Amino acid sequence: MRRILKGLNEIVGIRGSMVVSEDGMVISSCLGRSLDEEKVAAMASNVINNTHKALELHGLEKFSRFTLKSSHGKMVFLDCGIAYLVVVMDQRIELGPGEIELTSAGRRIRNMGEMRIG
Amino acid sequence: MKILARFRQFGKLKPLREAARRTPSPTTLGALAERLISMGRIDEAHQTARRGLLQFPRSSRLNAACTFATKHGMQSRIARLRKEMEDVPNPSVFSEMAEIYRDLGDDDKVIEICEQCIERFPLNEKPYMISGAVRLDRFIEDMAAHEGFEAEMQLRRVVKLNAENVEAHLLLGKLYFIVGAHDTMEHHVREVIHLAPRTPGLEEFLNDIPTRVTDDGDQDNVDIPIRERIRSVEFQSEFPFPPHAFPATSGTADLPGTARLDMENMEESLAEIGQSQGVMQVLILDRNGLPLTDAVGADTLTGGAFADLMTDILQTAQTASRKMDVGRFSNCTIEGPFGGIFIGAVKNIRIGLKYDLTVRTERALELMEDFTAGSFTTLGEVTA
Numbered sequence: 001m002r003r004i005l006k007g008l009n010e011i012v013g014i015r016g017s018m019v020v021s022e023d024g025m026v027i028s029s030c031l032g033r034s035l036d037e038e039k040v041a042a043m044a045s046n047v048i049n050n051t052h053k054a055l056e057l058h059g060l061e062k063f064s065r066f067t068l069k070s071s072h073g074k075m076v077f078l079d080c081g082i083a084y085l086v087v088v089m090d091q092r093i094e095l096g097p098g099e100i101e102l103t104s105a106g107r108r109i110r111n112m113g114e115m116r117i118g
Numbered sequence: 119m120k121i122l123a124r125f126r127q128f129g130k131l132k133p134l135r136e137a138a139r140r141t142p143s144p145t146t147l148g149a150l151a152e153r154l155i156s157m158g159r160i161d162e163a164h165q166t167a168r169r170g171l172l173q174f175p176r177s178s179r180l181n182a183a184c185t186f187a188t189k190h191g192m193q194s195r196i197a198r199l200r201k202e203m204e205d206v207p208n209p210s211v212f213s214e215m216a217e218i219y220r221d222l223g224d225d226d227k228v229i230e231i232c233e234q235c236i237e238r239f240p241l242n243e244k245p246y247m248i249s250g251a252v253r254l255d256r257f258i259e260d261m262a263a264h265e266g267f268e269a270e271m272q273l274r275r276v277v278k279l280n281a282e283n284v285e286a287h288l289l290l291g292k293l294y295f296i297v298g299a300h301d302t303m304e305h306h307v308r309e310v311i312h313l314a315p316r317t318p319g320l321e322e323f324l325n326d327i328p329t330r331v332t333d334d335g336d337q338d339n340v341d342i343p344i345r346e347r348i349r350s351v352e353f354q355s356e357f358p359f360p361p362h363a364f365p366a367t368s369g370t371a372d373l374p375g376t377a378r379l380d381m382e383n384m385e386e387s388l389a390e391i392g393q394s395q396g397v398m399q400v401l402i403l404d405r406n407g408l409p410l411t412d413a414v415g416a417d418t419l420t421g422g423a424f425a426d427l428m429t430d431i432l433q434t435a436q437t438a439s440r441k442m443d444v445g446r447f448s449n450c451t452i453e454g455p456f457g458g459i460f461i462g463a464v465k466n467i468r469i470g471l472k473y474d475l476t477v478r479t480e481r482a483l484e485l486m487e488d489f490t491a492g493s494f495t496t497l498g499e500v501t502a
Contacts, residue, residue, distance in 0.1 A: 039441065047438050051452065054430035058423055063454040068435050071260055072226065073444025088442065090226065 001112060005030035008105045013090040015073070019109055020044045021083045022052075035088060044086045047077060078106040082113030131157075143488045144170065148179035155186060163187045174491035176464070181223070189222050209235055209242040216248045225252050243279040246272045247286060254289055257348075258296070258361045260446040266348035269293055284314045291364070297347040298358040300327055319365035352440075355405075387489050388414050394485065396477035398457065399424050403468040410467070417472055428461050428470040435461070449486070451479050458482060464490050 005017045009030050016031030024045030029037050052062050066077040078085040085106050134153050137146040147170035154163035164187035170180040189196075196218060202211045212235035219227040232249035235242065250272030257265035270293060276286035287306040294303035304324060311320050351357055384402070391400050392414030399415035407429040413421030431450065439447040449462035457474040460482050469490065473482050 043438050043441050047434055050434040051431055054427055054434070055452075055454070055456075057430075058419055058427050061455045063452045065453045066450065067453075068438060068450045069448045070439040070442075071445030071448060072256075073439075073442065075438065075442065075444070088444070 001028040001109060002030060004105050004108050008087065008101055011101055015088045015090065016040070017085065017087045017105075018044070019080070019083050019085055022048055027083050031088075040086065040088065044077065044084065047075075048084055076102065078102070080106050080109040080113060083109070085109055138166070142170070142173060144174045144177035144179050144491050145484045145488050147174070148177065148183060151180065151183035151187075155183065160187050160190045164191070177487060177491055179487060185222055185224075192218060192222070207238060209239045209244050212239075213244040213248060216245065220248065220252065225256065228252050241279060243276045243283060243286075246275045246279070247283065250276060250286070251289060254293055256445070257293070257351075258357075261351050261355055261357070262440070262443070262445065263349045263352040264443065266293070266297070266351065267345065270344065270348070282313055284310055284317070287313070288317075292361065294344070295364050296357045296359050296361050297344065297351055299342075299344055299347055302344070323365045384489075385411060391471070391485055391489060394477075396457075396474045397471065397485075398474055399470070399472040401425060401428065401470045403428060403470070405466040405468070407468070415472070419472070424470060424472065427459075428468060431459070432461055432463070432468060436463075451482070453479060460486055462486055462490065 001019060005019070005028060008014060008017050009032075016029070016035045018029040018031060018037070018040055019027040020029075020041050021027060022045070024041050026037060026041045029040075031037055031040060047066065047068070051066060055062065062079065063077075064079045068075045068077075072090075074089050076085075076087045076089075078087075085102075087102060131150075131153060134146070134150040138150045147166060151163045151167040151170065154160075154166060163183060167180050167184035167187060170177065171184060174180060196215070199211055199215045199218070203215065212231055216228045216231040216235070219225075219231065229249055229252060232245035232252075235245035236249075239245070250269050253265050253269035253272060256262065257269050270290070273286050273290045273293070276283050277290070280286075287309045291303045291306040291310065294300070294306065304327070307320055307324060310317055347358075388400050388402070388411060391397055397415055398417035399413055399419060399421075401413045401421060401424050402410045403425055404410050407425060409421060409425055413424060417424070419427070431452065432447075435450045436447045439445065447463055449460065452459045452461075455475075457472065457477065458479055460469075460471040460473075460479075462469045469486060471482055471486055
């Protein structure tokens with residue numbers, strides 16, 4: 001799993017990535033120097049849980065992908081079945097070229113989870 | 119063959135040009151600029167993007183195209199400077215590189231270059247000045263306390279190295295004004311008046327301050343530390359005194375915190391979006407979460423329920439942005455079996471769009487960018 005994250009981080013503009021469970025437990029991480037693992041995990045857990053609660057309250061299913069854009073950065077939260085792939089990147093990176101890698105990483109992590117359960 | 123290839127390219131361009139001419143919008147102009155870039159016609163792309171930005175200054179798509187084209191034009195200059203930085207590093211080269219990236223709007227890169235310069239030349243005021251100015255702009259734009267702290271620290275370092283740096287005194291004056299530290303602000307503004315007596319508007323501004331303070335009922339309590347004032351801006355999400363009220367400075371961050379809504383145009387655009395295939399719900403809220411418009415769309419969620427959903431998600435997203443230090447929240451999209459939800463924040467307005475699975479997220483983003491561009495007139499102090 002770490003190899004998948006490392007490969008993802010090679011895309012220009014990606015500051016770091018992490019696989020985290022819904023309750024904030026870090027399953028694997030590969031973060032740049034500017035990112036703190038505990039902080040990212042706590043933030044991710046907060047976003048995932050609060051968003052799911054809000055959606056559920058209004059009769060909507062859980063999200064498969066959450067993309068958050070701010071003035072100096074972007075974050076993507078991707079449901080991989082057993083856990084969530086969290087990617088932090090520069091604001092300037094357009095996800096076009098990296099989108100394939102991101103989706104592919106999410107799919108590979110999901111497959112890993114299904115193999116373990118199987 | 120060459121002629122044929124050129125003919126084919128022209129053919130691909132024609133519909134895009136037509137669309138941009140007939141219905142100019144961030145989407146049509148952005149698509150044209152991007153196609154021109156892909157064809158290597160950078161100058162034309164640059165012109166198209168710049169023309170578009172005159173009409174739609176907030177368009178991220180047009181800004182990205184413009185930046186790309188500008189950067190492309192500066193490649194040789196950047197390469198030369200990079201080589202100089204390696205071979206003969208000196209503060210001027212670093213400063214020139216930082217200014218280029220400032221023009222390109224890449225603030226992260228500006229700060230990185232300034233830090234490199236400071237490491238090598240800690241007694242040179244230039245990198246602190248550039249970095250301090252960038253941090254102040256970011257503080258005004260994002261209201262993030264750490265940007266304010268950095269801005270103050272850098273600019274104070276400049277005046278420590280050179281007590282006669284007028285620009286640093288001016289920017290410090292602006293910083294202290296917007297957080298309400300008027301005694302400290304006055305000290306720096308008087309320094310500017312002393313060093314550069316011809317700077318317009320400053321004396322009048324200082325004479326006006328007591329009136330402004332009295333009208334607001336807000337006394338400059340000198341006992342409140344600056345750091346606490348700066349922190350308070352982040353907590354309150356507003357400045358006690360608006361940045362644009364401070365004279366004699368320039369910069370894109372001088373935009374007031376509110377924007378004038380073109381309500382008539384907005385309602386018309388909303389109705390149009392609401393009729394688009396796959397759009398379930400469109401709603402505009404003010405900064406307090408209260409609807410500014412009626413919900414448009416045929417979704418099962420009522421307008422009130424959608425407003426609540428928007429507010430909950432917005433709160434979560436804004437907290438995440440702050441904690442991760444990625445600046446001010448701009449927008450988010452949530453995709454799932456229900457389709458998708460877009461929530462955007464533009465100055466004091468919150469925009470929500472819910473769409474079904476027949477709509478691609480990229481299309482939803484285009485709709486929202488066009489809508490935002492068309493719904494705001496030139497910035498002013500008036501709210502909706």
